[in-house]
Amino acid sequence: DTAVSQTPKYLVTQMGNDKSIKCEQNLGHDTMYWYKQDSKKFLKIMFSYNNKELIINETVPNRFSPKSPDKAHLNLHINSLELGDSAVYFCASSQFRSSYNSPLHFGNGTRLTVT
């Protein structure tokens, strides 16, 4: 009965390739997020969607493109992968847009390794 599930859990690929990570939540939440956790364990927000509308778009390379086909799904597509993209990517969801009274529910991450 996983609340926020993302696939794959591990992704090993070569530089220059294009890859996608998928995320689905069954909590009925309106807002979904992508966070990146680097080797120093800092979690940084990348994108946020509310009801399929992009509301947060941090300074990330435009090789990263999120897509939300419906409010239960938020996918992340990465073009022309680089070594520096290696990290753990977390999908999350919250009931309300600004997380005021609605904490984030995270998936278990996708560890991306670019060789």
Add this chain to the structure above:
Amino acid sequence: SQKIEQNSEALNIQEGKTATLTCNYTNYSPAYLQWYRQDPGRGPVFLLLIRENEKEKRKERLKVTFDTTLKQSLFHITASQPADSATYLCALLAAAGNKLTFGGGTRVLVKP
């Protein structure tokens, strides 16, 4: 620039003692502060939320304080158990913003 700082050194503590973690911030006017727990290979899990007009919040063996004058939150685990061993992250939601920003986390190791 805005900063959220947590002690990057691991906290080693004996079972039964109280673990106290610190979250300091600068150049923020946070409306809410949240604490999460993260186990290896897993996503963060929400623990507690405290608002700027609240001084203290408790949940079972957990206690959080929020001092907007000191720009600091303290997170306490009382009667710690080995199962409490994890990384604990604080996160702030700015009053004017709509995104949650995380500190780097503090790893806690409770020894039996």
